Amino acid sequence: MACRECGLDPMCQVLEYAEPGSGVPSGILLRRQSVKKGEMLFGVGQLFKSVYAVKSGSFKAMVPDLNRQERVVGFYLPGDLIGIEGMANQHYSYSVRALEAGSVCVLDIGRLTESGRSTEALQRALIDMLGREVALYHSQTASLIRQNADQRLAAFILALALRTSLRGLGGDRLYLGMSRSDMASYLGLARETVSRVLTRFQKEGLIQLRNQTLTLLSWDGLQQVAASR
Known part of the structure; x- marks a missing residue:
C-alpha cells in the first residue's frame, strides 16, 4: 500500500x-x-489511544452478541483506518483481530500536540481523514441493507472491489483473507448459504474463485444481482 493511497496519509x-x-x-x-x-x-471497551492504518494483510472487527459469541461487524483491507470511531467516546466499541500476517502504521492521537505542528494543520488533517473514511464506510455497509442472500453477497463483493479500487490497488481481483464463516457472520447469513451463492456466481460467470482469490468477471452482472434479485 503506497502512502499516498492510505487513509492515514x-x-x-x-x-x-x-x-x-x-x-x-x-x-x-x-x-x-x-x-x-x-x-x-485492541479489545472492545479498551481505552482509546491510537488509530491504525492497514499497510498489508487484512483484519476483522468483532463485537459479542447476546450469546457472548463473536459477531463480525467489519473488515479492514490495505489503506483502511482502524479504530477511528474511538475518538468519539474515548473507548473502542469493537475488537480487531488480524486475519493473516500483516503490518500497520500506528498514530498516537493523544500525543499529536507534541508533534510541533500547528493546531490548525492537525485539525485540517483529521477532518480530511474522517471525510475519506465516511465515504468508504457507506460503501462497506451497503451490503447489509440488501434483502436476500444473493443481493447481500453481490453488494459485499462490489463494496470490497470499490474500496480496493479507491485505494489504487485495482478492483478486479480481490484477496479474501476472511473465512466463509466470517463473511456469513458479517452478512447475517449461514455459512452454507455463502458458499452456495459464491459457487452459483462462479457458474454464472460473474466471478472466478481460486483458493482465496476472487476475480470479478462481470461488474454489470453483479450490480444487476445486487439491485434486482
Missing part, C-alpha cells in the same frame, strides 16, 4: 512521515509495525 503528510529531521518525537507515528495472524490490535 493526510496526517502523515503533516507529520512528514516522522522521518529523521521532521522533528516529530519518537512514538507518535510508528510505521509498518508487524502483526501476526490472529493477533489482537
Whole structure:
C-alpha cells in the first residue's frame, strides 16, 4: 500500500512521515509495525489511544452478541483506518483481530500536540481523514441493507472491489483473507448459504474463485444481482 493511497496519509503528510529531521518525537507515528495472524490490535471497551492504518494483510472487527459469541461487524483491507470511531467516546466499541500476517502504521492521537505542528494543520488533517473514511464506510455497509442472500453477497463483493479500487490497488481481483464463516457472520447469513451463492456466481460467470482469490468477471452482472434479485 503506497502512502499516498492510505487513509492515514493526510496526517502523515503533516507529520512528514516522522522521518529523521521532521522533528516529530519518537512514538507518535510508528510505521509498518508487524502483526501476526490472529493477533489482537485492541479489545472492545479498551481505552482509546491510537488509530491504525492497514499497510498489508487484512483484519476483522468483532463485537459479542447476546450469546457472548463473536459477531463480525467489519473488515479492514490495505489503506483502511482502524479504530477511528474511538475518538468519539474515548473507548473502542469493537475488537480487531488480524486475519493473516500483516503490518500497520500506528498514530498516537493523544500525543499529536507534541508533534510541533500547528493546531490548525492537525485539525485540517483529521477532518480530511474522517471525510475519506465516511465515504468508504457507506460503501462497506451497503451490503447489509440488501434483502436476500444473493443481493447481500453481490453488494459485499462490489463494496470490497470499490474500496480496493479507491485505494489504487485495482478492483478486479480481490484477496479474501476472511473465512466463509466470517463473511456469513458479517452478512447475517449461514455459512452454507455463502458458499452456495459464491459457487452459483462462479457458474454464472460473474466471478472466478481460486483458493482465496476472487476475480470479478462481470461488474454489470453483479450490480444487476445486487439491485434486482
